Amino acid sequence: MKCNFVINGRTNDPTPWAKEALGFWQQSQGWEPGVSYILCGPLTKETKEQWLTMAPTAQVVFLESKTYQAEKALEGLLPFREEESLFVFGSDMMGTELSVRLAARWKGSSITRAQAIQPAPEGVLVEKMVFGNHMRGGFLLKKGPYCVSLAKGAFRGTLPQGQAQGEVISLEESSYQDISLEPVQPKEGLEEASFVVAVGRGAGSKAEVEHLSQLADQMGAEVGVSRPVAMNAWAPMEKIVGVSGAMLHPEVCIALGASGAAAFYAGVEKSKFLVAVNNDENARIFHLADVGIVGDCKEVAEKLQQRMAADQEE
Amino acid sequence: MSEQDWVADENHKVDVSFVPNQWNCFDESALETMLKLSDSSENFGVVFRLYALTLGNALSDRYLKTLYALGYEEAIRIEPQQQPYFCPEAVATCIEQHITNRGNYDMILMGAQSADEDNSKVPLLVAEALGWPCITQVSELSPVDETHIRVTCTTDEGMVTQTVPTPCVCTVGNSPNSYLRVPTLKDRMKLGKKPVTVIPMEELLPSCEESDCQLQTMEPVVYGREGIIIPGESVEEKVNILYEDYLKGRLKQDEV
Numbered sequence: 001m002k003c004n005f006v007i008n009g010r011t012n013d014p015t016p017w018a019k020e021a022l023g024f025w026q027q028s029q030g031w032e033p034g035v036s037y038i039l040c041g042p043l044t045k046e047t048k049e050q051w052l053t054m055a056p057t058a059q060v061v062f063l064e065s066k067t068y069q070a071e072k073a074l075e076g077l078l079p080f081r082e083e084e085s086l087f088v089f090g091s092d093m094m095g096t097e098l099s100v101r102l103a104a105r106w107k108g109s110s111i112t113r114a115q116a117i118q119p120a121p122e123g124v125l126v127e128k129m130v131f132g133n134h135m136r137g138g139f140l141l142k143k144g145p146y147c148v149s150l151a152k153g154a155f156r157g158t159l160p161q162g163q164a165q166g167e168v169i170s171l172e173e174s175s176y177q178d179i180s181l182e183p184v185q186p187k188e189g190l191e192e193a194s195f196v197v198a199v200g201r202g203a204g205s206k207a208e209v210e211h212l213s214q215l216a217d218q219m220g221a222e223v224g225v226s227r228p229v230a231m232n233a234w235a236p237m238e239k240i241v242g243v244s245g246a247m248l249h250p251e252v253c254i255a256l257g258a259s260g261a262a263a264f265y266a267g268v269e270k271s272k273f274l275v276a277v278n279n280d281e282n283a284r285i286f287h288l289a290d291v292g293i294v295g296d297c298k299e300v301a302e303k304l305q306q307r308m309a310a311d312q313e314e
Numbered sequence: 315m316s317e318q319d320w321v322a323d324e325n326h327k328v329d330v331s332f333v334p335n336q337w338n339c340f341d342e343s344a345l346e347t348m349l350k351l352s353d354s355s356e357n358f359g360v361v362f363r364l365y366a367l368t369l370g371n372a373l374s375d376r377y378l379k380t381l382y383a384l385g386y387e388e389a390i391r392i393e394p395q396q397q398p399y400f401c402p403e404a405v406a407t408c409i410e411q412h413i414t415n416r417g418n419y420d421m422i423l424m425g426a427q428s429a430d431e432d433n434s435k436v437p438l439l440v441a442e443a444l445g446w447p448c449i450t451q452v453s454e455l456s457p458v459d460e461t462h463i464r465v466t467c468t469t470d471e472g473m474v475t476q477t478v479p480t481p482c483v484c485t486v487g488n489s490p491n492s493y494l495r496v497p498t499l500k501d502r503m504k505l506g507k508k509p510v511t512v513i514p515m516e517e518l519l520p521s522c523e524e525s526d527c528q529l530q531t532m533e534p535v536v537y538g539r540e541g542i543i544i545p546g547e548s549v550e551e552k553v554n555i556l557y558e559d560y561l562k563g564r565l566k567q568d569e570v
């Protein structure tokens with residue numbers, strides 16, 4: 001079965017999305033290479049060349065527009081329907097939305113956040129996490145075209161030095177009015193960090209989260225937070241770690257005041273070494289971590305920062 | 315639920331019926347966002363009449379009555395004989411049919427996904443079935459006029475604010491500071507007794523077709539590491555052990 005890609009090329013740094021698509025391609029078997037459809041802003045010669053070296057397939061179609069509107073992107077992709085083909089979308093917001101809506105327009109089938117995809121005689125088999133990451137479900141997509149978006153952090157490939165052929169198609173501009181764009185702080189700093197402090201609701205207050213963030217900064221760690229912390233507006237949403245945020249893979253992650261909810265744990269699961277600090281000795285996080293300290297997360301963080309600072313002075 | 319409770323039966327169903335219900339966090343944000351829109355509409359000469367729609371059994375009525383107390387004009391519950399399980403297409407068809415039958419909605423605001431099934435498909439399928447534009451990851455709405463709404467949403471590129479024509483579908487995902495307000499006891503007593511409008515699901519969807527994305531297996535995921543609890547009389551002692559025995563080498567190695 002042919003495998004096509006729909007990739008988000010509209011972010012400042014497209015490399016993570018290219019690596020994700022490549023990760024799927026490099027880890028999967030049984031697919032024939034198809035076309036990479038890259039949704040992008042106005043292309044420069046450099047960005048076009050960059051994409052042509054990192055696209056997962058030898059054939060690339062750029063769908064270019066200054067402004068983005070999902071409806072216009074869908075209209076641009078509609079003519080590329082192929083009955084018995086897989087279309088892989090990224091784990092970003094654009095990929096999740098377009099996979100479902102395009103399958104609906106193509107009268108195919110769709111699924112979001114796939115952890116594994118393989119061809120089957122009756123269609124396409126997909127595995128994904130459900131029930132807040134407590135269960136893994138296996139699904140059969142029965143109607144082509146098969147539109148599947150990837151799960152965050154499930155696929156990470158290495159960039160090839162290939163040279164694809166590309167054509168450029170202009171999309172219609174957004175029909176919405178008075179559009180303003182405020183670029184957000186990219187999450188890649190957190191997702192690429194080798195040392196992360198992840199703060200949970202146990203911190204107790206916005207002031208405490210800020211204090212812990214300062215300590216983490218002094219320790220040379222990037223800061224992430226659990227979803228409830230961001231929901232309480234104790235930290236920006238782009239700092240969320242877990243299913244709905246960043247998926248980490250640092251050398252060391254210290255979880256401060258996090259209970260260990262499955263949705264949060266999914267974000268720190270790939271840490272090479274995971275430390276848990278919680279004042280509840282029965283907290284689930286202790287069973288999920290390599291080592292743990294039962295104690296107040298503020299006190300532990302302060303002592304650890306002092307210990308690390310003293311070590312640096314020596 | 316404890317680790318042991320996460321099991322599926324022979325039909326791949328996970329029994330969560332003994333777990334107390336709570337608001338879905340995305341729905342909760344959506345409901346509060348709509349109330350904020352209604353609050354801010356007074357200065358724009360636009361009147362928002364709010365309707366709440368859910369699909370589920372009578373256990374949901376407690377939540378719907380809270381919405382009456384908060385100012386929602388009508389609470390509607392689509393009642394299935396059997397709760398759809400991993401059938402987002404069926405749920406979307408029911409909602410689309412209801413919207414089409416009523417014919418007077420200008421905007422639909424929905425939570426992006428359920429915590430259990432995590433399909434993330436229903437609002438998108440509703441938008442496609444209705445042929446309405448869809449804005450995802452909405453965090454703020456403000457009135458413009460009778461046929462437009464100002465929408466702020468998070469995208470992969472950044473925070474986008476734009477004026478969108480109605481009718482449209484909006485979805486709410488991660489949205490900061492958006493817990494649902496609590497009604498006063500007075501409003502709960504005064505407004506919370508209004509009956510919920512119940513629509514049998516069969517009226518909207520006579521037969522539930524098998525999903526094109528068919529659930530075939532359901533397995534619990536086992537997580538776990540060594541879980542060594544660092545001993546010590548004081549926090550200082552524990553931190554010293556943590557740093558010397560476990561972190562120092564790893565962090566130094568990382569610096570190299």
